[in-house]
Amino acid sequence: MTTIAKAEYLSQRLEENQGNPLIEAIPGRLSPNRLIDAVARLPDFNPAQRDWHDHERELITKRLERCVIPLSVYQDVYATMYTTLIAGYQDRNPLRPATEQWLYGVTQNVQINSKTTADSILITGLSGAGKSTLINSILSCFPQVIEHESYNDEPYIQKQVVYLKIEIPPDAVRKALCLSFFSALDEALETNYYVQYSNSRKGISELETAIHQICASHCVGMIIIDEFQNLNVAKAGGDEVILQFFDSITNNAKIPIIKVGTPAALRLFSAKFRSGRRAGSAGFYELGQLKNDEQDWKTLVRAVWTFQWVKNPKRLDQKLENTLYELSQGIPFCLFKLMQLANLEAISSGVESISASTLRGVYKQHFGLLRHALSALRKGNPRQYEDLLPVSVWLEGGSSSVPIGHLINLAKTEEFRGEAAKMVKNHVDDAIAEAGLSASQKRQLFKIKENLETKLAEGKGAEFLGGEAE
Structure with missing residues (x-):
């Protein structure tokens, strides 16, 4: 509008x-305080709502979908x-x-x-x-x-x-x-x-x-x-x-x-x-992915936990906070969704409280394909889910070995064809030109570049491998 x-x-x-x-x-x-007031969108919540009819409480949980916590x-x-x-x-x-x-x-x-x-x-x-x-x-x-x-x-x-x-x-x-x-x-x-x-x-x-x-x-x-x-x-x-x-x-x-x-x-x-x-x-x-020890995560999880429309709300303890992080992996959308579904489950089942087992149950039942991506994040191996790779992998230079390591591992384990092979070669060129590389990293990147150029010259996007990491 x-x-x-x-x-x-x-x-x-x-x-x-x-x-x-x-x-x-x-x-x-x-000012910072006025900005927070201007952009925050918190659900209209009152503890008295916990005594409302089940169908009213189930509907009110939809408010979490429109929640904004700056x-x-x-x-x-x-x-x-x-x-x-x-x-x-x-x-x-x-x-x-x-x-x-x-x-x-x-x-x-x-x-x-x-x-x-x-x-x-x-x-x-x-x-x-x-x-x-x-x-x-x-x-x-x-x-x-x-x-x-x-x-x-x-x-x-x-x-x-x-x-x-x-x-x-x-x-x-x-x-x-x-x-x-x-x-x-x-x-x-x-x-x-x-x-x-x-x-x-x-x-x-x-x-x-x-x-x-x-x-x-x-x-x-x-x-x-x-x-x-x-x-x-x-x-x-x-x-x-x-x-x-x-x-x-x-x-x-x-x-x-x-x-x-x-x-x-x-x-x-x-x-x-x-x-x-x-x-x-x-x-x-x-x-990026919020870390469980940073202030933004603590602010977010404590605010979201307030919105329990169950008759017997629990106090947020370390076990519950750890469970919320484990299941959401610090992704705000996943955290809000988890809390909404947990409220619904606790109300519809008559349990009327949200426990760690409630959270795990709705995660297993309702998160579907999201579980595979979150599992990849949890294991620190999100390569098959491009939207989960930090952009620093592609844009950062400098001497940090993490982006270079991602690029080398990606080139060694994934199959590229056509334009994708050309784009990866561009990333390799950038890394060679700008990053502070060790001799081992340079050898691996030059080997990857050579293999890519060969495949491109042949007009193929066949599988290629970089040198062994040292």
Whole structure:
């Protein structure tokens, strides 16, 4: 649902922000405590509800599916998004002649020389770690559209789109991505760009130009690309073409982009992210597996345990906390699901309390295929589940042997074909070029590269093995 606000201008202390209606209309930055209040979504819970009828209590457990408990990363991401949004508007002051010249160049598809470009943010994490919840919660702190009527007693009519969130459809190619832009704009502004361009015979380059023009005209502040993993890179023309698509938005339209997706998707682009600049120049955040000794896990599990709608609630002890971690592996979605199902089981069975055996029982009965992935995490061997591999395996350089070890083990144990073999070779090239490697690691990586090149030259993606680990 689009949130619309009338422009209320806040005075700015920074000289570069002064006299810019697009910046002055952005609500003030929230303090840490106010941010928590703004994004937290706790179930409406009262101990008296434990005496309600069974069917009412069973239904009320659904509230856990909409629960948001902000973790420490929320503060960091909000601060970076806020700063990036403001910085993105600094060189787009609509009242300055230079901005008018730049906007004319964009609308006429004429290149105007400019030294400025917008930043980008990369947010990734395991499936179920709460990436979309994080983004949606933070975006709720901003109005999506700000309506301007006058500024400094002069008419200024403008609908400013503070953010545009695009969810990439499954198996998307570039045209589908372009149409998703138009659809998101239509939803925010009640326009008909989607109909206009979906029925046209315009080529991809013309659609991309239209995106630059329309986004610049509507003063789009930042673009969030969610479900990045749905891009079909091969059908879209390859990773370089996709990167150029996003680069053109940050360079030509000067709009910051926030890319959100799983590590399995983002690693496809890692060969082009060598310095990290194209991945997330303003920030990189990974929502990983929470550890059972970190404060975020303790905050989460203690809050969730409060929501027991059973008649005989138990106090959270170390055994129960250990069981919750063992079964959920620190994945927030799994923790919430486990507690919801445990409530349901305890109510429907008449046991009316949640024990370690209750938790194990619902885990075994209802978690289905999730159990295999969680078991892989538990054993520290999630290689067959790409969405569970930390993105640092693909993006980190430096002397850490963990990412290199993952890459070597992956190359030694998995079968790659076609484009997959080519992508792994790109990862190997990056590792050889950037990482501080031991002599043993170098030998293994060069051996893997040699085998890959042989297979690619033969036009085969046959199984290959790296050298033995030393």
